[in-house]
Amino acid sequence: MTHSLPWLQPEQEFPPIDQTWGEQDPIPGLLAAGSTLDAAHLRAAYGQGIFPWFSEGQPVLWWSPNPRMILRPDEFRLRRSLRKSLQKFRDAPGCEIRIDSSFSTVMQHCAQAPRDGQNGTWIVQSIIEAYTELHQQGAAHSVETWVNGKLVGGLYCVALGKAVFGESMFALQTDASKIALSALVALCHAHQVPQIDCQQATAHLSFMGGREIPREQFAQTVRAQAQLPDMHWQFAPLYWDQLLSTPEV
Structure with missing residues (x-):
């Protein structure tokens, strides 16, 4: 009814x-x-x-x-082509991951990014203002892909304790958003975060290891992880080594 x-x-x-x-x-x-x-x-x-x-x-x-669609850091599928991109990014001078250096710019890029089957964007001004306020309180973060001093891709997310919720990504260069997502996965894996919220299923996320779980199971994990101390939102280069040491799929 x-x-x-x-x-x-x-x-x-x-x-x-x-x-x-x-x-x-x-x-x-x-x-x-x-x-x-x-x-x-x-x-x-x-x-x-x-x-x-x-x-x-x-x-x-x-x-x-x-x-609910989630991505478990320990189930992330690092495909051969992305592995090569990450290795190249890790080893190249001028390539770096920054966190929270340009949050508002990342949101603006995400709002402008074209989406298949969508006209316009759901990242409207009121969304930008609310998430920026949340960022200023330390509960929303940007993971950014930088090449030679230029922001070329990234994502933003919400984090309550060790409950992490992915929101939106953008790329101005090939694989730039995937590199940012990989960095978030590596950071979460290092902090023993059990799941990253992806909200709704897409073929792209499934390809990278995402899967659906019952909503109540998802919510129970969120409630537990949100009570834990906040993560340290700083990316260490050794996280790349840990991610790249996983078996190839």
């Missing part, structure tokens, strides 16, 4: 995720709508396995799909 979609007042808590619309409802995975988006709401949402996703002109829409 279809139930109505809750409209959240500014101070109202999120409904339990088991009230998310299911397959019998008009839009599976949708939990609630509202008009308020800020760092406090993002913290509360992510801590429960909820995230915002909407387009210009829409209300703030909150989602918690079931199943």
Whole structure:
């Protein structure tokens, strides 16, 4: 039976995720709508396995799909072509991974990146402002691919303790976003992060080792990991060695 979609007042808590619309409802995975988006709401949402996703002109829409796509750092598939790109990047002068040096620029690039089958972007100004506020509080981060002093790719993510949630990527050069994702995987592996949230399934993520798990299992892991001390968000070159030592697939 279809139930109505809750409209959240500014101070109202999120409904339990088991009230998310299911397959019998008009839009599976949708939990609630509202008009308020800020760092406090993002913290509360992510801590429960909820995230915002909407387009210009829409209300703030909150989602918690079931199943949930994740990437476990210890299941990351380092394909031969990407392995070669990482080895070249690691060894080349002028190539480096930076973290949080250009968060707002990374978000702007992600907003402008073309997406297959999409017109426009869901990274609207209110999203940029809210995640920038979260970044200023130390709970949102950018992983950046730099070549000869130029930002050529990257991603941004949310992190509560050791609960890590990937958001969006961009690339101005071949493999630049994949290099940033690989760096995030290597960083998370070094800090024993059990899963990186990828939200919804894509063929690209599946190819790299991502898989779907039940929403409640995902949320349980998030609740546990969010209680742990924050990760040290600094990339060490030795992380490349650890990642590249994994067996070839």
